[in-house]
Amino acid sequence: MTHSSALETAITFHDLELAPELVQAVTSIGYMTPTPIQKQAIPLVLAGRDLMAQAQTGTGKTAAFTLPLLHQIKQHANTSTSPARHPVRALVLAPTRELAIQVHESVVDYSKNLALRSTCVYGGVGMHEQEAILRSGIEVLVATPGRLLDHAGNKTTLLNQVQFLVLDEADRMLDMGFLPDLKRILDLLPAKRQTLLFSATFNDEITRLANSFLRDPLKVEVARKNTAAETVEQVAHKVAEDDKTDALLRIVRIRDLNQALVFTRTKIAADKLGRRLQRRGVEAAVIHGDKAQVDRLLALEGFKQGKIKLLVATDIAARGIDIVELPCVVNYELPYHPEDYVHRIGRTGRAGASGLAISLVSSEEDKLLAGVERFVGKKLVISDLPELPAPPRPAAPVAVAASSALNASPSVVATTPWRRSGNRVVCALLLPPPVAVPQESAPEAVGQA
Ligand code: AMP
Helix, strand or coil, X not given: CECCHHHCCCCCCCCCCCCHHHHHHHHHHCCCCCCHHHHHXXXXXXXXXXXXXXXXXXXXXXXXXXXHHHHHHHHHCCCCCCHHHCCCCEEEECCCHHHHHHHHHHHHHHCCCCCCXXXXXXXXCCCHHHHHHHHHCCCXXXXXHHHHHHHHHCXXXXXXXXXXXXXXXXXXXXXXXXXXXXXXXXXXXXXXXXEEEEEXXXXXXXXXXXXXXXXXXXXXXXXXXXXXXXXXXXEEEECCHHHHHHXXXXXXXXXXXXXXXXXXXXXXXXXXXXXXXHHXXXXXXXXXXXXXXXXXXXXXXXXXXXXXXXXXXXXXXXXXXXXXXXXXXXXXXXXXXXXXXXXXXXXXXXXXXXXXXXXXXXXXXXXXXXXXXXXXXXXCCECCCCCCCCCCCCCCCHHHHHHHHCCCCCCCCCCCCEEEECCEEEXXXXXXXXXXXXXXXXXXXXXXX
């Protein structure tokens, strides 16, 4: 059943009947009104229903499940030091460490006025620190499936009092082969619980998962199937494979981009591009699955703080990256799976902000482009690469010095016509004949930004 917009009239978080501590928390972060997915999902979760929610990244889906979940477990908030008083009551599963960390950051923000404990566990880092926190007792646990099973296997955490299970980005969890892990986790949870499944896309596999994990779920959706975020301007340029780095740098320069997430298809391509950019003096970093967790976090942090201008990423590593008002995403290579195009461009234009998605498409990628266009149901506008502006005129034309040395009046020196020749800017100085004038070196070819 699709439960649509009878609830659209509720326009404030207060109207959604969330606890004042939660309303205060989101207001202090700057949320003015609930987003459409929040308006639809929050009342249903508060009413105790299982939910299948189709919501793209950037729609505010994290708050859509976290707020009602916190509302319902807040009655158990306490400041006791006894671990027994802090059993895991809500479990959120996410496909990647980045998404898990990000969801947990939201949980911390939203629960700041409540005496509830939360933590986040994921692989790629040592177990000990996580074990110590889990042993002390926490109410909200955000986890990637594999690491959760490690902890559950060691009995570091018990899941037999979980009242709420959230599967975030369920489509990606299935893509990444987590189904067996999910089934094992499910066996550790009480049968009586509320389950919320969030997914950007729905297909038969997700529906099968929902049918086996959820009880009589309601379905909510806020975006038409497979639509790309509507606030994102999408541009494509035809560029030969070998010219892509130059094209990228030209775009960065002309559009004056201070922050862009750049996607490649493979880890090797990401590393190669990262090295090339660094060699050309650009503040760039690379994240992909083979990078150590600490390096990925450092790169992300540097990117968020603006120290890194171009973050080169593969699709999986980029899942869950949420940077407020990320202005631009570049598809340096189109993805093999068209749905990844939608995920990628969903990184910009989040929560209603406008964004820009630029695709560099070589002739070898024509088939991938056609796949993307079929998936999003429209043709991408192919435009020429933007032109570079003419550089400023040289401050002191060499001919002035030359002509004064000759004690001759440089009557025509002031006319310094600039003309373009492809990407190169050509400067012609008109000089008084017949004396040879020392040639100033040509301005740097600006096409090679
Ligand atoms: P999500 O889709 O959960 O990844 O959220 C995307 C972004 O939207 C995050 O930066 C949230 O902090 C932000 N956000 C979530 N809900 C709201 C809201 N009601 N108003 C403004 N921003 C929001």
